[in-house]
Amino acid sequence: xxxxxxxxxxxxxxxxxxxxxxxxxxxxxxxxxxxxxxxxxxxxxxxxxxxxxxxxxxxxxxxxxxxxxxxxxxxxxxxxxxxxxxxxxxxxxxxxxxxxxxxxxxxxxxxxxxxxxxxxxxxxxxxxxxxxxxxxxxxxxxxxxxxxxxxxxxxxxxxxxxxxxxxxxxxxxxxxxxxxxxxxxxxxxxxxxxxxxxxxxxxxxxxxxxxxxxxxxxxxxxxxxxxxxxxxxxxxxxxxxxxxxxxxxxxxxxxxxxxxxxxxxxxxxxxxxxxxxxxxxxxxxxxxxxxxxxxxxxxxxxxxxxxxxxxxxxxxxxxxxxxxxxxxxxxxxxxxxxxxxxxxxxxxxxxxxxxxxxxxxxxxxxxxxxxxxxxxxxxxxxxxxxxxxxxxxxxxxxxxxxxxx
Amino acid sequence: xxxxxxxxxxxxxxxxxxxxxxxxxxxxxxxxxxxxxxxxxxxxxxxxxxxxxxxxxxxxxxxxxxxxxxxxxxxxxxxxxxxxxxxxxxxxxxxxxxxxxxxxxxxxxxxxxxxxxxxxxxxxxxxxxxxx
Ligand SMILES: Cc1ncc(COP(=O)(O)O)c(C=O)c1O
Numbered sequence: 001x002x003x004x005x006x007x008x009x010x011x012x013x014x015x016x017x018x019x020x021x022x023x024x025x026x027x028x029x030x031x032x033x034x035x036x037x038x039x040x041x042x043x044x045x046x047x048x049x050x051x052x053x054x055x056x057x058x059x060x061x062x063x064x065x066x067x068x069x070x071x072x073x074x075x076x077x078x079x080x081x082x083x084x085x086x087x088x089x090x091x092x093x094x095x096x097x098x099x100x101x102x103x104x105x106x107x108x109x110x111x112x113x114x115x116x117x118x119x120x121x122x123x124x125x126x127x128x129x130x131x132x133x134x135x136x137x138x139x140x141x142x143x144x145x146x147x148x149x150x151x152x153x154x155x156x157x158x159x160x161x162x163x164x165x166x167x168x169x170x171x172x173x174x175x176x177x178x179x180x181x182x183x184x185x186x187x188x189x190x191x192x193x194x195x196x197x198x199x200x201x202x203x204x205x206x207x208x209x210x211x212x213x214x215x216x217x218x219x220x221x222x223x224x225x226x227x228x229x230x231x232x233x234x235x236x237x238x239x240x241x242x243x244x245x246x247x248x249x250x251x252x253x254x255x256x257x258x259x260x261x262x263x264x265x266x267x268x269x270x271x272x273x274x275x276x277x278x279x280x281x282x283x284x285x286x287x288x289x290x291x292x293x294x295x296x297x298x299x300x301x302x303x304x305x306x307x308x309x310x311x312x313x314x315x316x317x318x319x320x321x322x323x324x325x326x327x328x329x330x331x332x333x334x335x336x337x338x339x340x341x342x343x344x345x346x347x348x349x350x351x352x353x354x355x356x357x358x359x360x361x362x363x364x365x366x367x368x369x370x371x372x373x374x375x376x377x378x379x380x381x382x383x384x385x386x387x388x389x390x391x392x393x394x395x396x397x398x399x400x401x402x403x404x405x
Numbered sequence: 406x407x408x409x410x411x412x413x414x415x416x417x418x419x420x421x422x423x424x425x426x427x428x429x430x431x432x433x434x435x436x437x438x439x440x441x442x443x444x445x446x447x448x449x450x451x452x453x454x455x456x457x458x459x460x461x462x463x464x465x466x467x468x469x470x471x472x473x474x475x476x477x478x479x480x481x482x483x484x485x486x487x488x489x490x491x492x493x494x495x496x497x498x499x500x501x502x503x504x505x506x507x508x509x510x511x512x513x514x515x516x517x518x519x520x521x522x523x524x525x526x527x528x529x530x531x532x533x534x535x536x537x
Contacts, residue, residue, distance in 0.1 A: 312443055314468040315416070349441040349442070353441075385422070386419060387466045388465065404439035
């Protein structure tokens with residue numbers, strides 16, 4: 001199998017660095033390798049200029065001001081800094097967090113860690129079966145101790161886009177800080193921290209054709225000014241919120257990735273969505289018993305998450321060896337539990353085990369989509385012929401009524 | 406996770422996929438696992454009146470290692486007596502297919518499928534003999 005034949009359809013996991021991004025990064029490895037904190041020579045100044053340019057590029061993409069961008073190592077760190085930073089800074093005001101069952105582990109496990117240490121309590125909202133948060137459930141979860149609402153913009157498994165503007169308005173109305181994990185949405189769909197009332201927004205470079213290991217946290221500077229307790233102590237970089245020598249080449253890459261994403265978003269989103277629809281239609285034309293997980297309308301353009309009933313996800317991935325996708329099947333995770341995101345939607349474990357996530361991105365082509373559709377159809381048919389469940393279903397047996405012992 | 410060559414071979418060229426008529430003379434059927442757990446194996450053994458496994462079929466819903474485990478046992482059981490087959494343990498499957506620790510449960514399920522198929526055969530055939 002040669003590299004040329006591989007097809008990458010796992011763009012929610014990470015993305016290829018855009019060659020234009022790499023080009024923007026290179027000078028800061030080779031010639032302009034100064035420390036952005038060096039105030040007394042040209043090397044330092046040019047590094048600082050690069051960092052400030054990137055800050056403007058990232059800010060422009062989300063309608064923020066440059067000084068509201070704090071560089072981090074990625075969305076995991078941004079989520080940690082946002083949640084722990086708020087809880088620790090505002091401890092006099094309250095200690096309660098509201099978040100959602102379908103959040104990324106970087107949010108959920110941060111909340112759990114705060115609960116374990118006795119620093120905070122949190123309420124997990126169960127989403128509707130389409131994956132969207134019910135605003136009434138959100139309102140009902142608010143207490144006089146609630147200081148933070150954290151709801152992701154777009155979900156990494158099912159691509160569902162939450163009504164963040166409405167959530168932000170509710171938070172604002174109650175004087176609660178609103179954090180949103182934008183790792184999957186920024187650069188893919190419009191994000192406007194003003195229009196959406198977002199106070200804190202996590203960004204990751206490697207999801208938007210930038211390098212791995214760098215990200216940003218947007219921190220609102222006024223109306224209201226949001227304060228954070230730093231989680232990394234040291235030289236006081238990033239206005240004291242995140243110490244550590246700035247990763248200048250990576251930050252330059254993130255800036256460039258933001259600039260490209262902003263300039264090309266409308267065209268790219270339409271193209272990627274057309275590829276997604278092409279794949280969806282081909283699969284649904286040829287195969288029965290397919291189920292889409294998550295709302296199809298409020299969804300990232302490049303996301304398709306399908307349960308292929310009667311075919312276990314890992315076995316399907318094995319048949320698609322030269323195609324990179326991911327599955328909600330337990331067999332692909334260390335935990336032996338199928339996807340907690342699908343579970344939160346009320347998808348049964350039986351169907352969760354058969355789910356495949358296709359993540360279409362900037363570098364995918366129509367030819368690739370056609371190859372993928374053909375392979376998936378062929379493998380699903382083959383594996384269904386091998387599946388005792390498919391045989392039983394075709395015999396008219398209701399699998400739910402079977403006593404599996 | 407990388408798969409062993411033998412797992413890949415069984416997955417790509419599964420042996421003895423299919424079904425016998427459940428009511429056919431000498432056929433014992435075992436269905437083990439559950440859809441909620443991500444694995445269901447159906448194993449059928451065709452056993453001669455003298456108690457020798459002459460043929461086997463399987464269908465499996467499960468990961469590649471579960472498919473490979475069930476495919477492998479259909480080969481392993483052929484020509485063996487019911488007593489020999491009953492004695493097959495999952496470690497034989499683990500060794501043959503070089504299953505990693507996280508996939509041991511696939512081999513356990515395959516062993517369970519063998520035992521279930523034999524019980525079914527005994528209930529239908531051997532059971533009568535014991536009673537007479
Ligand atoms: C929604 C979401 N949040 C956070 C992360 C973590 O981002 P990073 O890899 O930059 O730490 C990811 C990526 O896996 C993600 O999809």
